Amino acid sequence: MTPVLKYDRGTLVMYEVPSVVSHLFTWDARSQLYRARGQLYREVSELLRGHLVVYRDEAALFQKLELTFAREITPYLHQREALQVWKAAGRQGLVVLPTGAGKTLVAQLAMAATPRSTLICVPTIDLLHQWYSGLLAAFPDANIGLLGGGSRDETPVLVSTYDSAAIHAEELANRYGLLICDEAHHLPSDFTRVIAEMSLAPYRLGLTATPKRSDGRETHLDTLLGPVVYQKQPGDLKGLALSDYREVQILVRLSPAEQAHYDELIATRNAFLARMNIQLGSLDGWKQFVMQSGTLEGRRAMLAHREARTLAYGTEGKLRVLEEVLANHPQERTLIFTDDNETVYRISREFLIPAITHQTPVKERHTLLQAFRDGRYRTLVTSRVLNEGVDVPEASVAVVLSGTATEREHIQRLGRILRKVTGKQATLYEVVTEGTSEERVSKQRKGQWTPRVQAGPVWESVNAPD
Structure with a gap:
């Protein structure tokens, strides 16, 4: 039989x-x-x-598509290289490119070269709509649908949020031959990884500015999507696909009174951590600290930690630096990033700058971004809401007042000012409080992550694309 x-x-x-x-x-x-x-x-x-x-x-229900690429655009060299290397690796793997370097076009080229039913996963509703609009422009004759944000289409090309794709993973798994994961660092979480684990898709493409995760699960992407097959850093594309740019780090000091209070708070925190044998630099250190914060002493230590962090992030010296930076760039569109909403609203009040946080209603946020795009607003201040998944208008200056810990966050914020414009010189200011944990994590972030690159066999079958 x-x-x-x-x-x-x-x-x-x-x-x-x-x-x-x-x-x-x-x-x-x-x-x-x-x-x-x-x-x-x-x-x-x-x-x-x-x-x-x-x-x-009788398992796979993939469809062969007729995809006509309608965009009149010449890909950059790095985009052509990324596609070529991904195909040579058996059409599986991760492409790591900085924000603004055209990862979406790489995906569209991969779809044109691999004309099979395709599932595209994105982390946010904003990205869902951006991908949908981009695909309609690239493949006007294709049947493209949405899953998430109130839509539940069943189409050969489907754009879904990670959450919706995970919820419907069982019914999606055998219908799509190509799986594309944008911002692929989201995939290894406990809830969303089932998208890849259940999927029969023989072809897999992951896109991200940096795969790094705080829990170390970026290594799981090797088995979920494939290893890193192509990678470029912002400096590699500087002046080519990205605008020329410079990074300026400005160190500020706490005032004597602020420094004394900061040292006292850190001493309180560290004494508790030492007694409990907790190391914040370890993988489980922060989790242990949070669990111990339910005790009286633990709560006191956690409050001291948070107050010290707020002090380092919001010292008066940073606001004086911000005032000087804005004065030095009076005509340039500027984005100001902070780590917390409290500082966002303080800057908004004191400098009369429009603010965007996760609390900003969607319509108001779109109105503010449109005003920034039109030039009616020259400056915006935000926390983390513009890091990922939002189509931010072109800017040439970014000021990072706090939130310098992760490589991904840094690359995402840098990418907000790197979109190519003839003659543009972009500048990223990173304002760091000297002698605090903020300075230490900024130095740690600057270490380079070395990907493991390997090529797998080319997938050959009656369903294999040319």
Whole structure:
């Protein structure tokens, strides 16, 4: 009897398993059949065909598409290279490019080169709409739909939020041959990783400015999507695909009174951490600190930590620096980033600058961004809401007053001022309080992450694209 490969609730199932793939399946006594993760579909298929095993594939429902790329645009060299390397790696893997370097176009080129039913996952509703508009312009004849934000389409090309794709992972898993994950660092979380684990998609493309995660799970992307196959840093594209730019770090000092209070707060925190043998630099250190904050002493230490952090982030010296930077760039569009909403609103009040935080209603935010785009507002101040997933109008100056800890956040904020404009000189000011933990984490962030690059076999099948 010819073995049959079927799909069931995010898994591959077979009643009779050929020996060449038996190590990939597990016996399910309840169902009286063998199961394997949907993600193993490509490996199972390659082994069966490679050993000339005759079988019937009833698992995959991928569609072959007719995609006509309608955009009249010449890709940059790095975009052509990224596509070429991804294809050579078997159409699996992660492409790491800075914000503003055209990751979306790389994905559209990958879709044109891999014309199969495609699921695209994005982290926010803003990105959902941006991708949808971009795909309509790139592939006007394609049937493109949305999942999330009140939409639930069933189309050969589907753009979904991560949350919606995870909720419907079982029903999506065998319908899409190409899986594209924008801001792919979101994928390894406990809730969203099922999108890739259940998916049968033999072709996978991840896009991100930096894969790094605070929990170290960026290594999981190797198995969920494939390893890093192409990477460029902002400096690699400076003056080419991105505007020329410079980074300026400005150190400010706490006043004597602020410094004395800061030292007292840090001493209170560190004494508690030492007693409890907690190291904040370790992977679980912060979690342990939060758990201990339920005790009286732990709460006192946590409050001291937060007050010290607020003091370093919001020292008066930073506001004097901001005033000087704004005076030095009177005609340039400027974005001011802080780590917390309290500082955003303080700057908004004292400098009469429009503010955007997560509390800003959607319509008001769109109005403010449009006014910034039109030039009616020259400056905006925000916390983290513009880091990712928002189409921010072109600016040439960014001032980071606080929030310098992560490489991703830094690259995202830098990317907000790097969109290519002839003759543009962009400047990123990073204002750091000297002698505090803020200075330490800023130095730690500047260490380079080295990706592990490997090329896999090219996927060959009757469904393989040219």
